Amino acid sequence: MKAAIIVFPGTNRERDMAMALAAGSGEAPQMLWHQERSLPPGLDLVVLPGGFSYGDYLRSGAIAARSPIMDAVRDFAARGGYVLGVCNGFQILTEAGLLPGALLRNITLRFLARDCWLRVERTDTVFTRGFAPGAEFAATLAHGDGNYYADAETLAMLEGEGRVIFRYARDNPNGSAHAIAGICSANRRVLGLMPHPENCVDPLTGGDQALPMFRGLAEAFALS
């Protein structure tokens, strides 16, 4: 699997993401600085990791979404490329117009750093093919703006097209509409997810329950 991680000023989860991708695929991803204007050829996957790009100035992800490399990421997605955005990466994908909706301040008004339960809503995507249908697993979240919002029409469209890929199970920590934790694009190749699967790939640090995501990705690209 040839993966690249985009690093913005204020990104802080790129190393964890790199370890998770390597744990799943055995191959280290490359890091790309946000000032680049193109992506290397032959990439299978582009990852926007978590963090606080530009100190969350203006809106979380707003400035990063307009940085030079995002035009290349947009072109990559338009050509059918696979993109994963986690936490701040999900915020950047919505700000860049690659996924619908927006992430508002948590309903609790607090920054949340805690465990949550995620339910896998469909397993016919490259991101979730490694999970059992309906699987629930404990993941970690760490965000201030994770409250998924979209207007009623957009929510109906997402549900109707089966584009809600991950939903909070047991409780809805941040007040997200329809308990949405992760959604994908119409072609199911761009995924945004608030909790951190890259935190859950090693039994030494809280378990490896999200490893099926990274193994599944590696298997999907090995087959293609």
Place this chain on the structure above:
Amino acid sequence: MMLRVTVMPKPGVLDPEGRAIRQALGHLGLDAVREVRAGKVMLLDVAADDPAAARALGEEAARKLLANTVIESFTVEVL
């Protein structure tokens, strides 16, 4: 030419900052304040020859970056 761009959360969109301010005003005895909506004001110094061109620039800036029109509305004033 100076512009004032005001960005506000759209009606119906959760505004926790406004809600927290409203609550604090209540603690100060200002219960008559029924609701607070909190937004952002940005002042832009733009190179433009006339107010119409300046306003068009401000609106483009607001549409492309300053406001997220999924959740926010904006107004542009030429000062």
